[in-house]
Amino acid sequence: MTATQHVSRVVTNPLYRGHRMKLGVMAFNCSHGSTITTAEGAWELHWGDTKKIAKMADSAGLDVLLPVGRWRGYGGPTNFNNSTYESFTWASALAAMTDQIAVFATCHVPLVHPIMAAKMATTVDHVSGGRFCLNVVCGWFKDEFEMFGAEWREHDVRYEYATEWVELMRRVWSEEKEFDYSGRFFQSKRAWSQPKPIQKPFPPVMNAGGSEAGQHFAATVADMNFVILRNQDFDGGKTQIDKLKSMARAVGREVQVWIHVYVVVRDTEEEARRYLNYYVREKGDYDAVNNLLTIFGMQSKTLDPKVLDEFRFHFIAGHGGYPLVGTPAQVVDQLEMLTRMGVDGCLISWVNYVDELKQWIDEVNPLLEQAGLRQRYTPD
Ligand SMILES: Cc1cc2nc3c(=O)[nH]c(=O)nc-3n(C[C@H](O)[C@H](O)[C@H](O)COP(=O)(O)O)c2cc1C
Secondary structure (H helix, E strand, O other): OOOOOOEEHHHHOHHHOOOOOEEEEEOOOEOOOOOOEOOOOOOOOOHHHHHHHHHHHHHOOOOEEEOOOOOOOOOOOOOOOOOEOOHHHHHHHHHHHOOOOEEEEEEEHHHOOHHHHHHHHHHHHHHHOOOEEEEEEOOOOHHHHHHHOOOOOOHHHHHHHHHHHHHHHHHHHHOOOOEEEEOOOOEEEEEOOOOOOOEEOOOOEEEOOOOHHHHHHHHHOOOEEEEOOOOOOHHHHHHHHHHHHHHHHOOOOOOEEEEEEEEEEOOOHHHHHHHHHHHHHHOEOHHHHHHHHHHOOOOOOOOOHHHHHHHHHHHHHHOOOEEEEEOHHHHHHHHHHHHHHOOOEEEEEOOOHHHHHHHHHHHHHHHHHHOOOOOOOOOO
């Protein structure tokens, strides 16, 4: 029997590798992934293809697998995201069948006790050999909270709660001796957990808060901030990212900034745009997207119809992510621009995950290596 080695996460976790642009696959633990469409080949959640994607991404040297934390669908013909795998158990299984890729769970902090989360995270960290990461979300979909009978706090209080939650989880991860914890939201007597995670000081934490309170939380507590670029032109995006990184530096911390991208790669730009228009304009599920935007608080009462139409387009195309649409070479140029903007990593969704991930690996990855955005992956 060998003792568990506890090592710096910089050594074990692909988040800290030197690629100029890190890459991952997201949302394939939910039916339809990030695409609100009835187009042929859209993601129907099942385990066979889930395994296929995880293994393909792992053996191609991609860096991250990220699940969404979702408990209910949004109605409409797709009932978008209605069918979901729970993310810690999903992460544990994928960790066991992969060799090098980082595996996330996404945790709604008001629905899981931090000591329970610390324990589940540690288990996946051991299964993966130090490749686990945690996406902490505070919740915004009230129906989910009502289903759990969980308290729905004021917006900014949710981040105060999350700050205490992460503090207690990290203390349980790192302190060898039992301790009493007395906070505003948590009281714990003789808090304790063994074993400790493999990663030192602890597994990375990500957050996707966009509000001032969310940005403050990401800068002061998280290791990664997962953002929607409010402004997709270079200067606007750079200003947003510089602000987030300097908020963290002001308190002596470094955060990585990641974005969600939706990808359509075809032999010509025209073909790519034609397919995008097809799956959004002709096959988009407008009932589901309208429900989603209403829950987000974006309705025709508050937004200009043209702006609302653009939001609808982006949400159907890829849950409001950044579009990477065109030939392989055009997509690589876009990624190069995003690195100059300050983006550390992109999490990708497609309509057809299996076929389009394969296409990415065959056609885009080699160009990324040639462009110096990524190093070639060679398994040990
Ligand atoms: C790229 C991205 C991914 C997100 N993933 C989830 C998720 O899996 N589950 C969830 O409930 N919320 C998710 N959110 C919502 C955020 O956690 C957050 O509630 C939202 O961005 C609003 O920010 P705010 O809370 O600062 O107002 C995500 C947001 C973004 C931008």
